[in-house]
Amino acid sequence: MAGRPSGGVVPRLSGAELAAAVPALAGFALDVRDALAVPSANLTFSQLYEVAEAASRAVKAGAAGVVITQGTDTLEETAYLLDLIWPHEEPLVLTGAMRNPTLAGADGPANLLAAVRVATAPEARDLGALLVLGDEIHAARRVRKTHATSTAAFASPDTGPLGHVIEGRVRVLTRPPRLPALPTVPDAPRAAQPGAAGAPQVAQPGAPGAPRVALHTVTLDDDAAAFLPGLARTHQGLVVAACGVGHVAAELAPVLGELAIRMPVVLTSRTGAGSVLTSTYGAPGSETDLLGRGLINGGLLDPYKARVLLRVLLSGGADVQRIREEFGRRG
Structure with missing residues (x-):
């Protein structure tokens, strides 16, 4: 998200701009790619399957791990969906921010750096999809968004976090058993309904089939x-x-x-x-x-x-x- 003269923040920053705002990321070999510049409430299963496939191709090409950034509105659902279908040992790490860049104390840069550290850490292998915010490492299957605005919004009420990032070091304290990935059957493209004259077309709430x-x-x-x-x-x-x-x-x-x-x-x-x-x-x-x-x-x-x-x-x-x-x- 980035500011604009009026009307609130909107999705505008590219992956390269996000990475450039974190000088410490210069120490990592990153391949930064843009997927979808949309609020996370707009995401669909079909789009997330495509993102998962792109992440899988990156791992097969030699990536040590993958980081996905998105808005926090649906982050707990996205993380769990990806955890269900992620077949690799390499970490798939999701992160976001509770304070956008126009606010004092924006947490996005620190979360992104911690996520990259986890994604490249041998300790994080074979844990499935993980969610990293506030230097906490959460299992996708247990994490929840528990507050609308707090920077400590994400928690795992039943288990607590799997570990932490401490002074730049990834510490995994517990390793829950991992279940086999489920097969994915991509949805058909969503049909669009014509809007009123001059209005944009609106996607139907479900894909055909x-x-x-x-x-x-x-x-x-x-x-x-x-x-x-x-x-x-x-x-x-x-x-x-x-x-x-x-x-x-x-x-x-x-x-x-x-x-x-x-x-x-x-x-x-x-x-x-x-x-x-x-x-x-x-x-x-x-x-x-x-x-x-x-x-x-x-x-x-x-x-x-x-x-x-x-x-x-x-x-x-x-x-x-x-x-x-x-x-x-x-x-």
């Missing part, structure tokens, strides 16, 4: 029972961000059970940390009731990551049994 996965967050006095039944006509999967350890109102339970007959429905917690349980509570709408109706236990995955995993599995043609097995392994 790409599975649509909805996310519903359960709330107090929820009215989802009125509109969720129609979801089976438009979507191929659903993630439910339920209360606490996996609870919904009793009237919603049979609706979700009926949907689970027609599509995979994944049960997660809206709390941001901790796991969906399996058999502690037994009332209608409890986790025991919902899992008994065929919902899939999302385990420790937050709703956003569960949606990414379900979307990738559906794109690869996975049936409900395979989806249940993968959530059991990765949740």
